[in-house]
Amino acid sequence: MAEVQYTEDSIKSLDWKEHIRLRPGMYIGKLGDGSAHDDGIYVLVKEIIDNSIDEHMMGHGKTINIKVSDRKVEVRDFGRGIPLGKVVDCVSKINTGGKYDSGAFQKSVGLNGVGTKAVNALSSYFRVQSFRDGETKLAEFVRGEITNDAKVEKTSERNGTAISFEPDDTVFKHYHFIPEYLENLLWNYAFLNAGLTINFNGKKYHSENGLLDLLKRKTDEEALRYPIIHLKGNDIEVAMTHANQYGEEYYSFVNGQHTTQGGTHLAAFREAVVKVIRDFYGKNFEASDIRASIVSAVAVRVQEPVFESQTKTKLGSINVAEEGPTMRTFINDFLKKELDNYLHRNSQIADALLKRILQSERERKEIAGIKKLANERAKKANLHNKKLRDCRIHYDDKKGSDELLEKTMVFITEGDSASGSITKSRDVQTQAVFSLRGKPFNCFGQTKKVVYENEEFNLLQHALNIEDGLEGLRYRKIVIATDADVDGMHIRLLLLTYFLQFFPELVRNNHVYILETPLFRVRNKKETIYCYSDEERKAAIEKLGNKPEITRFKGLGEISPEEFGGFIGEDIRLEPVILQKDTKIKDLLRFYMGKNTPDRQEFIIDKLRIEKDVVDKESDAPILV
Structure with a gap:
């Protein structure tokens, strides 16, 4: 093999847009197809809105209009507007922007001057228009290349900036926006910017009470043990309460940015x-008993925040201000004064909080014996765990690139045939398989004791490493991979019951997904098309024509490992499990998994639909089943 020469020609200089398009992960994190809340297409939307939010924070503009369709995003704010002579530079020159001037932007979300340029470079179409003091300037781009640099014109429009873009589908393959993710993003902006109004696709987002409103939206008020505690100070806001759920639930923010991975704050x-709680009650409670079932939100504003990545999802170690206190001291001093004072002034809430802590303490002690035995049993099983075919890289390893860690997933399957197909075709670096013996136990209404008493659940808990919270979670995505038949749907429900009952934070933090596999294979002698819906089947028939062969897949075991490799690789289709705003977990599980047979029967009968699908109606081609 000839040696590759290392010469002057080996040294390449990329312009700004080429570098962003070659290494998009450096600027927007992972690409993804929109099935995860932190996929790149949402980062693009956020980067544009962040600029409008920064204008609002500086006292310019109380309204932002946003419109998102299948492919296009439009954002119009009513701030000061980009200075007209710098419109093109601000969206197409790295290291150009107003946020380097700390006098013009204090405590803003982004300080690196990259966000809007990344959106421009990664969009098949990008349009920016600034309105400023009766004049306007427009520019248009395609994949970062300017196509229209219009002259400054007169305008009667209000000051502000309008940006629209279409993500490049050669970068974000098969992408789609999930409305719930966009709604959560916009509600967070509203909660963190009291008085701001966001109009999104005809719906109004507005909050007057900040994090208090956020927790009201995120919780079932009937399940709370005491009213939400809401505390505000200079550059800090806190809301907290305790519910009846398992686990801890937190929403953290820095300068209006949702830090989904937490950080020092x-x-x-x-x-x-x-x-504070130990000092208030004068008792050395276990930390886990104090924080069990807590639901809280904390938001801080700091100058020049240091994030651990460009996508700003985790705050690094910083001081609150130049020569100021550390984040740890700042928050501790605030809660030591404000939370302690609040509990002294509200004795009923203090009593309710104490009862919740004592209940957690009792529950922990009740399962201590069985927990010890179950963990010893699980450790022995883990030495040769036949249920788990593990992968080499894990989400909690902190080794390897963020891109690789994001790809880590475990498929939960039922039966040897399904797990066999996935095991043979998976990527052993990042994809693990956990095989169920049969239908799991229906754990609705059970206490956490059942997690340790049931061997399968205990082994699953250890495989995921979630016994003590999500910090040690071994896989970024937990993928339920069952057949698309009645039994498969039932297993899916039983697993979701397990996660929602005992580990709801897995669902709330977007770690649980459903694997979509093709329902049909449509092929002729030249081409094979796999279809995930009836609409895709019809389109495939129309494309191939002349009565193609149509196969209906009933179960995962029917799909050969060679075929399966194409469904769990780069083009994997995952449906996220999302909790709606008004979803009450207890009521949801009671309806589907409880003993309310007449209600469920009535629901099923009302929705029942019978189909005869032996021959394809459009093509008269037989469907092979």
Whole structure:
């Protein structure tokens, strides 16, 4: 093999857009297809809105209009508008922007001047228009290349900036926007910017009470043990309560940015809550008993925040201000004064909080014996766990690139044939398989004791490494992979019951997915098309014509490992499990998994639909089943 020469020709210089398109992960994190809340297409939307939010924070513009269709995003704010002579530079020159001037932008979300340029470079179409003091300037781009640099014109429009873009589908393959993810993003902006109004696709998002409103939206008020505690100070806001669920639930923010992976501010908050409550009651409670079932939100504003990645999902170690206190000291001092004062002034809430802690303590002690035995049993099984075919890279390893860690997933399957197909075709680096013996136990209404008493659930808990919270979660995605028949749907429900009952934070933090596999294979001698819906089947028949062969897949075991490899690789289709705003977990599980047979019967009968699908109606081709 000839040696590759290392010469002057080996040294390449990329312009700004080429570098962004070659290494998009450096700028927007993972690409994805929109099935995860932090996929790149949502980062693009957020980067544009962040600029409008920064204008609002500086006191310019109380309204932002946003429209998102299948392929296009439009954002119009009513801030100061980009200075007209710098419109093109601000969206197409790296290291150009107003946020380098700390006098013009204080405590803004982004300080690196990259966000809008990344959106421009990764869009098949990008349009920016600034309105400023009766004049306007428009520019248009295709994949970062300017196509229209219009002259400044007169205008009667209000000051502000309008940006529209279409993500490039050669970069974001098969992408689609999930409305619930966009709604959560916009509600967070509204909660963190009291008085701001966001108009999104005809719906109004507005909050007057900040994080108090956020927790009201995120919780079932009937399940709360005491009214939400809401505390505000200079550059800090906190809301907290305790519910009846298992686990801990946190929403953390820095300068209006939702830090989904937490960071120093969240770690400081969790630590400070324990310290203040121990001091208030004069008892050395276990930290886990104090924080069990907590639901809280914390937001801080700091100058020049240091995030651990460009996508700003985790805050690094910083001081609150130049020469100011550390984040740990700042939050601890705030809670030591404000939370302690609140509990002294509200004795009924203090009593209710104490009862919740004592209940958690009792529950922990009740399962201590069985927990020890189950963990010893699980450790022995893990030495040779036949249920788990593990992968080499894990989400909690902190080794390897963020892109690789994001790809880590475990498929939960039922039966040897399905798990066999996935095991043979998976990527052993990032994809694991956990095989169920049969239908799992219906754990609705059970206490957490059942997680340890049931061997299968206990082994699953250990495989995921979630016994003590999500910090040690071994896989970014937990993928339920069952057949698309009645039995498969039942297993899916039983697994979702397990996660929602005992580990709801897995669902709330977008870690649980359903694997979509093709329902049909449509082929002729030249081409094979796999179809995930009836609409795709019809389109495939129309494309191939002349009565193609149509196969209906009933179960995962029917799909050969060679075929399966194409469905769990780069083009994998995953449906996220999302909790709606008004979803009450207890009521949801009671309806589907409880003993309310007449209600469920009535629902099923009302929705029942019978189909005879032996011959394809459009093509008269037989469907092979």
